[in-house]
Amino acid sequence: MKVLVTGGAGFIGSHVNKLLLNQGHQVTVIDDLSKGHKEIVDLKVDFHQTSLDDQQQLESILTGHDVVIHMASYIEVGESVKKPVEFSQNNIVGTVKLLEAMKNTGVKKIIFSSSACVYGKPAKVPITENDSLGEQENPYGITKVAMEDFCKLYFTLHGFDVTILRYFNPYGPGELHQPETHAIPNFIKSTLAKTPIPLFWKGEQIRDFIYIDDLAAAHVLALSLTGLHIYNVGTEKGSKVIDVVKKIFEIIGYEVPIDDKGERKGDVTTLVASAKKIKQELGWNPQISLDEGLKKTIDFFRSHPSST
Numbered sequence: 001m002k003v004l005v006t007g008g009a010g011f012i013g014s015h016v017n018k019l020l021l022n023q024g025h026q027v028t029v030i031d032d033l034s035k036g037h038k039e040i041v042d043l044k045v046d047f048h049q050t051s052l053d054d055q056q057q058l059e060s061i062l063t064g065h066d067v068v069i070h071m072a073s074y075i076e077v078g079e080s081v082k083k084p085v086e087f088s089q090n091n092i093v094g095t096v097k098l099l100e101a102m103k104n105t106g107v108k109k110i111i112f113s114s115s116a117c118v119y120g121k122p123a124k125v126p127i128t129e130n131d132s133l134g135e136q137e138n139p140y141g142i143t144k145v146a147m148e149d150f151c152k153l154y155f156t157l158h159g160f161d162v163t164i165l166r167y168f169n170p171y172g173p174g175e176l177h178q179p180e181t182h183a184i185p186n187f188i189k190s191t192l193a194k195t196p197i198p199l200f201w202k203g204e205q206i207r208d209f210i211y212i213d214d215l216a217a218a219h220v221l222a223l224s225l226t227g228l229h230i231y232n233v234g235t236e237k238g239s240k241v242i243d244v245v246k247k248i249f250e251i252i253g254y255e256v257p258i259d260d261k262g263e264r265k266g267d268v269t270t271l272v273a274s275a276k277k278i279k280q281e282l283g284w285n286p287q288i289s290l291d292e293g294l295k296k297t298i299d300f301f302r303s304h305p306s307s308t
């Protein structure tokens with residue numbers, strides 16, 4: 001298939017590109033490089049440095065594609081609190097411009113990168129796709145809910161094929177966010193640099209960490225879907241954050257001190273996916289255990305010291 005990936009110079013997009021190419025698909029990337037890295041985009045990709053904001057340019061690039069995987073977004077929660085206008089403009093208006101460009105060029109299939117954050121503080125775990133969406137405590141979360149809603153609206157109004165993938169906690173090699181606010185890369189980088197690990201809630205929160213290659217596989221399986229579908233993408237296994245820290249110490253072979261940051265407003269205690277739906281309907285099954293994934297991620301940061 002001819003696939004256009006928005007945000008394909010980002011962490012997750014760069015892995016999705018590789019898997020698509022390996023499976024024989026043709027890949028076009030649009031990314032404005034506001035947060036991404038051109039050097040992690042596979043050389044076989046047709047790369048365009050452009051923004052979602054430029055609808056005319058989007059239309060000229062989109063023509064002839066079969067499907068869009070829409071990952072372009074600002075993602076940093078703390079920054080969204082400081083810059084709600086920029087986040088709304090970039091994420092929500094950017095998505096609407098993309099959907100309009102798709103409508104105008106007859107490209108009517110989209111796979112959208114959503115997040116477990118749309119569930120807010122879940123009433124129970126594991127979380128299923130039928131559980132209600134929760135109250136959002138930051139602009140980023142609101143933009144993800146709105147982006148989902150616009151995708152659903154284009155299914156209803158214009159007959160688009162829409163698949164929404166709600167990621168739980170992705171991690172893996174190549175995670176180079178600036179600033180990095182995600183737990184695993186920060187824990188690994190601090191340990192390798194022999195500096196204290198900043199930890200909230202004494203690491204008692206429970207998260208469902210999903211390895212990047214397993215996450216990427218879900219996108220490829222969704223390419224052939226028609227209609228409207230929503231899937232959680234998580235391992236169904238909850239890990240305590242402090243236990244992840246201990247595993248990292250064990251793999252690296254030494255410990256560093258913990259910098260106890262106390263409690264943090266807005267944090268959810270436990271997030272674990274039910275992934276029954278995607279397993280049953282798409283035959284998706286995560287292959288990489290947390291131990292194996294952590295080893296691969298540590299190897300990446302060891303061999304890329306400039307990223308730490």
Ligand SMILES: NC(=O)c1ccc[n+]([C@@H]2O[C@H](COP(=O)([O-])OP(=O)(O)OC[C@H]3O[C@@H](n4cnc5c(N)ncnc54)[C@H](O)[C@@H]3O)[C@@H](O)[C@H]2O)c1
Nearest residue numbers: 007009010011012031032034035036051052072073113115
């Ligand atoms: N990383 C996670 O933990 C996580 C969890 C849940 C959902 N998601 C979603 O997955 C997607 C990808 O996340 P990521 O971790 O790869 O983030 P990332 O920041 O590494 O990648 C996003 C990419 O989008 C690009 N971009 C942003 N705004 C753009 C615009 N207007 N036009 C063109 N390009 C633009 C950036 O330059 C960047 O390369 C996002 O939609 C994010 O909300 C990520």
